[in-house]
Amino acid sequence: MIKVQHGQDNPQSLYILDATCEVVGNAEVLPNPTDSDSETRRSSSNFLRADWTAFIQQHITNKSVSPLLTHLKWAHFEEYDKGISRFWLKRIEFEGDLGFMKRTVAERYVLACVIGNGVSGCWMSTAEMAQESAGLASRIEGTSRKAPEINLFLPAHHHVESVHFTTAKHILLHPAIAVIQTLSREYYILRDNGMEIGCEEDGVRGVWMHLLRCTNKGLPLWTA
Structure with a gap:
């Protein structure tokens, strides 16, 4: 959570993603995580969506909550682990601290490149985000909705093959x-x-x- 102030306005507290610094919502506006679907789809820079509210509250009350990347969906699962080349991950295992740094940067890039609705704006399912990424109609009608969970979807063109800290x-x-x-x-x-x-x-x-x-x-x- 960070505090920002614009001019003479009162300071504003915002929740941000640690890895990318993207704003997910206003820390002073906490809706009920069980709000109706119409509420979870509200789009406002001051609104903390119900899925993020539940996620943050779980972290506050439970230290064993899964990392954010466990909510990520991506294509070509056999070749990529959370959107990162499995072959490359195996290769950098032998690079020690340098390999760890490269993997960390790769994960930050992945989170920075997920479909925007995974972080803010109207809540969308993974299927809807995948369809939108493919240029198809994103809304899937006629499906029942449960309490929303965080959905992060990485388009295939952002799959990471490798990370470099030097030139060729x-x-x-x-x-x-x-x-x-x-x-x-x-x-x-x-x-x-x-x-x-x-x-x-x-x-x-x-x-x-x-x-x-x-x-x-x-x-x-x-x-x-």
């Missing part, structure tokens, strides 16, 4: 930047929260080059 020539990237290899392309991301800041075709975006003092290839200016 083994030059160290800026310490705030990592490169994510997916099936379709490479992305430059922030190591701390998995946020995309560029891609292989265009390089790091200008605003991030300025903020981080790096080149468009993700190299620190002090060594470039």
Whole structure:
């Protein structure tokens, strides 16, 4: 939970995801987790959805609650573990602390790339998010709804093949930047929260080059 203040307004308490810093709702607005479906589908920047309310309350009262990634759904289960290449995960097991860091960054990227409705906005089932990702109608009518649970869905084009902290020539990237290899392309991301800041075709975006003092290839200016 964080507190933010805009100008002279009163401070506002917000719940955020630890891994990505994305806001999930206002900490001062706590609906009943058993609210009706119409309530769980409300979309407001100040509203903490019933699924997140239940999840947070479980964490407050029960220290053995499963990690957030256990709510993730993804395609090609045989090849990917929580959206990350099983082959690559096996390979980095032998890299010690470096391998652990790479896996952590990969998991942050995965959480940063789930369909937006998994985190905020109207609640959607995994099937609805999968259909929306495929460009199909997202609403599935005529199905009964139970008390909502957190559903996180990762589109296949964000499945992680590998994570790199160096260039192809083994030059160290800026310490705030990592490169994510997916099936379709490479992305430059922030190591701390998995946020995309560029891609292989265009390089790091200008605003991030300025903020981080790096080149468009993700190299620190002090060594470039």
